[in-house]
Amino acid sequence: MSEAMLDYDEVIAKYEPTLGLEVHVELNTNSKMFCGCATVFGAEPNTQVCPVCLGMPGSLPFVNERAIESTILIGLALNCEIATWCRFARKNYFYPDMPKNFQISQYDEPICFNGYLDVEVETDDGMRTFRVEIERVHMEEDTGKSLHMGGATGRIHGADYSLLDYNRAGIPLVEIVTKMVPGTEKYAPLVAKAYVAELRDILRSLGVSDVKMEQGSLRCDANVSLSPRGSGVLGTRSETKNVNSLRSVERAIRSEMQRHAARLDDGLKVVQETRHFHEDSGITTSGRSKETAEDYRYFPEPDLVPIAPDPAWVEELRATLPERPSVVRARLQKEWNIADKEMASMVNAGVLAVVMETVALGADSTKARSWWVGEIARQANERGVEVIDVGVTPADVARIVELVAMGELTDKLARQVVDGVIAGEGRPDDVVATRGLKVVSDDGALLLAIATAIASDAAAAEKVRGGNLNAAGALIGLVMKATQGQADAAKVRELLLKELGQ
Amino acid sequence: MISRDDVAHLAQLARIELEASEIDHLAGQLEVILGAVARVQEVAGADVAPTSHPLPLKNVFRPDVIRPSLTPEEALSGAPASEEQRFRVPQILGEE
Amino acid sequence: MITQNASEMAAAVAAGEITSEALTQAHLSRIAEVDEKVHAFLHVDAEGALAQARAVDVARAKGEKLSPLAGVPLALKDVMVQKGVPTTCGSKILEGWRPPYDATVVTKLKNAGVVILGKTNMDEFAMGSSTENSAYGPTHNPWDLTRIPGGSGGGSSASLAAFEAPLAIGTDTGGSIRQPAAVTGTVGVKPTYGGVSRYGLVAFSSSLDQAGPCARTVLDAALLHEIIGGHDIYDSTSIDAPVPPVVTAAKMRNVKGLRIGVVRELGGEGYQAGVLQRFNESVEVLRGLGAEIIEVSCPHFEYALPAYYLIAPSECSSNLARFDAMRFGLRVGDDRARSAEEVMNLTREAGFGPEVKRRIILGTYALSSGYYDAYYGSAQKVRTLIINDFNAAFAQVDVLISPTSPTTAFKIGEKADDPLAMYLNDIATIPVNLAGNCAMSIPCGLAPEDGLPVGLQIIAPAMADDRLYRVGGALEAAFNEAWGGPLMNKAPSLTGGVR
Structure with a gap:
């Protein structure tokens, strides 16, 4: 079942990794991306829905200005260029958690593009800066959530039916896509982790997202490919989803590198596919392979007009960057x-x-x-x-x-x-x-405990009186035990030594 | 130009379980229609900018203010099936 | 009473000469009497209509200020959602769905005290030119029940021609207000794109769809236009500007000095002789009224039809994806063994009719990778060329005119399953949808060869909707004078006797 893995040092000896990271961030706007529904996490199912985010016939999207502003801020913080004109596009595919069966996203006209983020990683030679180039930052909307009922609990395979809650549908999402990151060598997993951590810090400092990985407000898809050392030929990449903690980012990349290398060593091909990371085992498994490549039939969203951020507005936002x-x-x-x-x-x-x-x-x-x-x-x-x-x-x-x-x-x-x-x-x-964790500083109570300790270990007390201060330790221990650790050890020592004439 | 297989593939993309007779019929019709509409290429030169929106509007935004949602009862009122205040749908085959 | 104009009815209600309830009841009775033959309505909301009417009567009794059409009944095309009232878009896939919200147009109508009688028949999801594509059976043209009432809004136009309602709401994606108006002898207006909110209009082709007024007179259409028009924050493509002064324009009755362009490309071959004859006579009437007639050329209009049949199907393939059996409407084949995907496939197969499937498949093709540039992309470029043609024309003239439809109403079944022949009905109306400007169809007589109504199309630049009403109002007055009354006086009574 589990696939062969090559020892990590061997992986590095033979191959060079190339990274790619896609991060989805839920913005912390009050209302959704394209309607006025609230965005509170954990609300009762289907209480934050309306005709727009349910994709009801006749409804139309209308854009939340703060979502645009937050996205531009993110772009600026990531050293991106900001588009002077761009559009939303429809990404068409059917899935029950997506009410319209298309996602309003951006395609060839992202609002922010061509940026970078420098991350620092501790290497054998001290701290080293790696530059991660940003391809694009674009806006889209989140999907609903499904509960899979019957069969093996909570798992999609073998479920009898599913229950859908669309509270999350339409929450603003920002997708941040890196260019391919070469040259990270054995530090690839660390660079990936440092990138996500740094990105998270930036997003938090901007105040645009809760960036809680475990609640899904920051999600990472990690891509990696290997090329034989010195070949200059880029390998086939896999895309690992479900990477829900910083530690998992590092583990997932490492595990994928080891898996790819084992396949390549065996003369097998790496399949371009979606992998799922399992926090418990630390390995990835193959997602359902798609028979044909998805054809999303992107086209400009006719229900929304183009966005042309005023350069003055962009500069105002730049001035507010922390x-x-x-x-x-x-x-x-x-x-x-x-x-x-x-x-x-x-x-x-x-x-x-x-x-x-x-x-x-x-x-x-x-x-x-x-x-x-x-x-x-x-x-x-x-x-x-x-x-x-x-x-x-x-x-x-x-x-x-x-x-x-x-x-x-x-x-x-x-x-x-x-x-x-x-x-x-x-x-x-x-x-x-x-x-009841207050320090016992009442001298009376302590003196009583000290007297009891001296009485119960007279030999130690005698040694202390004779100048052997090391012997005090045993007595202090007894006092601490008697006070259930709530006494200040230094204070006990002081009182004890005084009591014993030292 | 448009084969039966093409139509079957398009129907799959469009999530329509076409019957075999419909596929045959449509393949023939699409062939004719596409032949007629392909004329747009005659004048669609590289120097012509495409128009996606008939009016030159831009930057239409709304403030980030919460508006009332539907009640769950209203939201679910048209659902073919519901359970636990959620939309009940057949098993979803997909990624895990 | 039911043969009056909406403005006359409103005046009678305002003056207390008749209650809105009685007026509404009269129309409900007419519907009960003739709709079996016409089949203009898919759903009659008698209870809701009477309740609305009584509310207007109460308001009047209290001396509240009434809107210009308060208490007047209206027929709503079934593509507009109305809270709690079945909305099917003429499709099986929405059978039984009662929307939990009102379209903006519906809200405005309700606020204006316009009484909504019910929902009218249409080609499924507004795809068609004959109303034969309704899943609930065709609508019959009151002028000749064996003929089509136009489409997609054949129910709305037929309800006017059958005196079942004095006002109706239509939607126009490629001519679905204007062509039905033309073949039923009524007035229909496609406002400037963005002039009337699309919120709650079930989308067929978002960048082309526009709701608009249908009536038996130009003034009635203007009064309705003023009520439903205007900016709406719920529609991002809505124009943030006041409604042009359409009512004033409708009352002007003066076209002296106006430059009117006759579009060379919209006429001639493919147009019925009687249609051209009535159109040419109309041109002379306008000249006689002091308008300057200029022939203009719009060389790219010949590419409008092909561009339309790429853009509209492409957008519809995406807009109609939401009809998937998960959250509302029909669900077929859910036996607890089939997957969601299989149930979607079966439901969409069973729930959509042939024309809708044809367009979805065509649009899916036009957008798919490898074909996008050649089809959808090229069509969007043609759109630019058509806009340029209009700009050039409007540099020379104030409005353009043409026949609305190449033919009068044809026989039900005559063009069924010949999509290309059917699509040609919209050849003169489509350029306006592609460019986003506005147009009106008004009756200009009966074709000598078949005695059926002919429509004349007036086209104006974006946000100059008032020009339509100015020309339409003047022509209508001239025609009525020449004919000794409105054309509708010549329509059959449908009840055997004299109306």
């Missing part, structure tokens, strides 16, 4: 006085933006960084979600750092607070209150 994330990074690295490696680890973990926000809320940068890169990243990893989606906000972290600084929490207690926040028990102060 600082580019790469510039922000360079500045922060200097401000926070950290090494390339530390910066890279933050970027890799996808936490830079939240660290920045945490610092902006008053937290010490080192503390903020260590929480996000350490404990929270670990918890996210355990749960298989992105750090920013684990349920902890920058405000939470800032508050936790503050509580520790005030001596109200120990590091150990603070980790329990993080657990509580992730478990949905509320904000840090709520968790402290409900779990």
Whole structure:
């Protein structure tokens, strides 16, 4: 069943990869692309639908201005040219989740084109910048969602019937397509991941999308092909869909490279096809192969008039662009006085933006960084979600750092607070209150615990009295145990030593 | 020019389950019609710009404001079948 | 009462001489009496119409200001959605569908107190020139029940000629308002593209479709035009400008000094002798009224028909994709074993008639990769050439005229399954749809050889719809004087006796 994979080092020894990435971003407009229906995620089925987004006979689309504005902003942030005149086009194909059986999209006249995005990847020789060229950024509309009923639950094959909810149909989508990216060598998976991460940071900084991969507001299709080293012949590419996390982007590309190489080594051809990535196994499987190439019969959408963005408007938008994330990074690295490696680890973990926000809320940068890169990243990893989606906000972290600084929490207690926040028990102060996690600083209670400890391990106490301070550890341990870890260890030590005449 | 196979392929693209007799009939008619309409090529020189929209309008937008949706009952009122406030359709064969 | 003009009816209602309810009931009775023969209506909404009529009567009793056509009944082409009222577009695939919303035109009619009697028959999805392509059987021409009433809006034009309604709404993609008007002796206007909202008009060919007024007089058409016209944010192709002063123009009755162009390419070979005769007489009438007659040439008009039969099918192949048995309308073959795709295929096979399938297949071909440039692309270029022809012509003249249709009404069944012969009916009307400007058809007499109505087409530049009414109003007045009354006085009574 599962296909042969070549060892990655061997892949690189024999082949050169070429990448291509298509990212779909749902914009966070209030209303849909072509009608006034709301776009709230998770609403009851078919409560955000109207004749337009249901494709009812007689209905006509009308364009959301903010969607155009957001798309131009994205184009500008990706160093694109902005079209002076362009049109929507109909992409014709039948699918039940697409109410009109055509998608309003753009074809040969995208609103933004010819851009690039520089991404940084940590290589054997330190940080290196790879330029990913952008072919086009265009607007389109999202489809509805189907539930497959009967048969194997939730799976399309073997389902008896399907249930359709069109709340998502017509939500504005922006498709960002790269040109082919050669020369990434063994870093191809990392470059792909860094590109998506950087793109996500940019989109977030623009405020145009929620960019939540697990909710599907950012979706990535990753293409890769291999050519025999030095041949100069571009290989056949496969397109992997369903890549729903940064980590999966990297894994999917790596897995496809290994699969392609194994086929090529065996003298087999790589089939140009759609592959599906499986988060659990980390491999891709073949999608339904299409007997004939799709013929989408694109033509200019007659129900919508051309878009000719006023150059003055474009310049106004350009002036509102936030600082580019790469510039922000360079500045922060200097401000926070950290090494390339530390910066890279933050970027890799996808936490830079939240660290920045945490610092902006008053937290010490080192503390903020260590929480996000350490404990929270670990918890996210355990749960298989992105750090920013684990349920902890920058405000939470800032508050936790503050509580520790005030001596109200120990590091150990603070980790329990993080657990509580992730478990949905509320904000840090709520968790402290409900779990009773306040540091025991009441000297009376501590002295009692210390007295009990001295009584129960008289030998250790004697050693300490005799000047062997190392022996204090055992006693401190007993006190901490007795207070269920809610005492400040430094304070216990201080009181204990005083008690024992040291 | 237009073969039976062509018509069958077009019918498949257009999602119409044409009967064999219809395919034969249509192939003949399309041949004649296409012969007549192909005349447009006589004057469609490279120097002529195409017109997709009869009036030269541009930049027609609406503000990003939410307008009332249909109720789910209205939305589903014409559905051949529905269940759990969703449109119920036959099994979808497609990608997974 | 039912033979009056809409403007007269409205005046009677406003003056309290008759209630809208009585007026509406009179029309419903007429429909009950003659529609079995004519089959203009697919659905009569007696209850809804009477309720609307009573609302107008209440408003009048309260002394509220009424719109110029308040209380007057109207027949709505079944291609316009009306909330809660069956809308089929003459197709099986929409049988039983009741839209959950109103077309903008319907909203405007309701707001103006115009009473909607019901939905009129049409060629399926407006594809045809005879109303024979309706899945619910043909409509018969009140002038001769064995003949076609034109198409696609044959139901609307026949309802006027049969005095079932004084007003009707049509839609015109290639002539579907004007040609039916011509062959039934009524008035029909295709407004400038974007002049009347398309929101709620079930699309056939989006870049060509235009809804417009149908009536028995030019003034009635103008009054209706003013009500349904104007900007609509729900239609992005709608023109953001006031409706041209059509009512004023209809009342002017003066064409002195107007430059009127006779299009050389729209006439001659292929046109019935009696049609040409009445047209030429009309030209002389206009000359007699002081208009300057100039012959103009539009050399690319001969490519209009082929371009139309590429553009319209292409757009329809996409517009009609939504009829797929998933969300509304007919569903065939859902036995819980078949897939959605199979059910779509079976439903579209069973639900669409032959002409619709023919055009969908043709359009699918014209748009498919490898053929797009040769067919759809070339047709779009012809569109540019036709616009250029019109621009050149309108540099010389204020309006253009031609016969509306090459022939009078032909026999039902005569051209069935000869698509090319059928398509020729629209040869004079199609250039206007391709260019997006406006045109009107008014009756200009009966053809001597068959005694059937002949239509004259007046064409004006985009957003100069008022010129149509100015010329139409003046000609109509001159004709009525010459004929001793409106042409419609000569129409058969349909009830055996004298009307």
